[in-house]
Amino acid sequence: MIKINMFSSADKVAGQGVGSAYVELINLLKDRFSNEFDIKINNYGRSDLSHYHTIDPQFYLSTFSKKRGRKIGYVHFLPETLEGSIKLPKPARMVFYKYVIDFYKRMDQIVVVNPTFIDKLVKHGLDREKIKYIPNFVSTENFYEKTKEEKIDFRKKIGIPEGKFIVFGDGQVQERKGIDDFFKLAELNPDIEFIWAGGFSFGKITDGYDRYKRMVENPPKNMKFTGIVDRNELVNYYNVCDLFLLPSYDELFPMSVLEAFSCGAPVLLRDLDLYKAIIDGYYQPANNRFEMNDFINKANMDRSILDKFKVKSKAATNQYSEDNLSKIWYDFYNDQYKIAKRDK
Structure with a gap:
């Protein structure tokens, strides 16, 4: 041994x-x-x-x-x-x-x-x-697609109507994660619900802490900052979102993306070179906030666009x-x- x-x-x-x-x-x-x-x-x-x-x-x-x-x-x-x-x-x-x-x-x-x-x-x-x-x-025992009934129940629990389009993001509240773009997208789309799960894991030494603290405390009406969410609860957010968005400027191999894939969520990412080496073809790329906004609006208007991305997410899960x-x-x-x- x-x-x-x-x-x-x-x-x-x-x-x-x-x-x-x-x-x-x-x-x-x-x-x-x-x-x-x-x-x-x-x-x-x-x-x-x-x-x-x-x-x-x-x-x-x-x-x-x-x-x-x-x-x-x-x-x-x-x-x-x-x-x-x-x-x-x-x-x-x-x-x-x-x-x-x-x-x-x-x-x-x-x-x-x-x-x-x-x-x-x-x-x-x-x-x-x-x-x-x-x-x-990620473990498919912990991160998996739930039933339609379970998804409806969780939407009710967090107070979001069944037909409302949800964009979900996950990670520490910091500049590197692209939280500024996520916040701005919420402001630009008042008819869409934006949820960000994560907090200040580095506390007050987080770069830009004071500004981001004010942001968390004063979000648009259609945006929720949940704070840090236990992984057993996080699976529910991946399941109820229509689109997972991680607008990070720099990542390694983000666990949140793998978790989203495993739950069958369509994924939208900033088009970073490092993603091309590991998950190219499994997500919708966007070069900037304007391209993100364009895809979000198209998907909201025609949700069938997301069907192929759900298939891609399952394929990525099998790969990893x-x-x-x-x-x-x-x-x-x-x-x-x-x-x-x-x-x-």
Whole structure:
């Protein structure tokens, strides 16, 4: 049995995709490979493999211990992707960004959730041969399409009539997520209901916190900010929306998009290059707010337009299924164990 220590604080702060990805992986491994993998969480005992999901300072210090075995680092962000997310004084920001890269360089193996990050990590000085791409996934047991009756009931619960067109978005309230465009689209379309699930996971160090706090407290009449929603409740929002919209300017492999796909929701995204490497063809692209607005209005007028996108969402779910990813992770950990034994 391979001893794997998972190091993570990702699930301590609600509303973060990193935490969702971590929970999905742990559940998958424990459900399917409990006889092959002995998994412990934040345990500093001896292990064959140590998989670091977050970059906490105490985890960094632990990498100097010989008990860690082969060290695997999970890259969910780079310094450049934090721009527009957190606000720090420039000296502190530079120190933190250097620390992020130093942490990754302490690893024997890096896993990225988007292949476009490989070249970027190489530019930061990491060895290309030590970087592997493994995509995110979501559990279809937790995120699935509900019955028509269940959808109607949830609409009633949140006070939205059955025929009302709903645009739903999910993520932290911050500039990088494109929340300004989402807000403006709500203002431009008073006959459409806009819902944003998410809050300030970074608290007051969120870049633009004061402005976004005022925005959350004073939305248009047709817009709701739900705050951070538990994942067990989030599935209902994906199910009742007519269209899922994530207008982010920068992402890795957003869990919210996979969750929307898994619930059969049509997906509209800002057309980012990094999406083309992972989910091209599964969503409606838009270059800016005006193109988003145009598609939303067309879909509202003729909802049959969305039928093909529901089919695309199901296809994406099959592509990034638990069955496919479980084999990838099983092979990955076994390969890493073989390397660890060889080097030992």
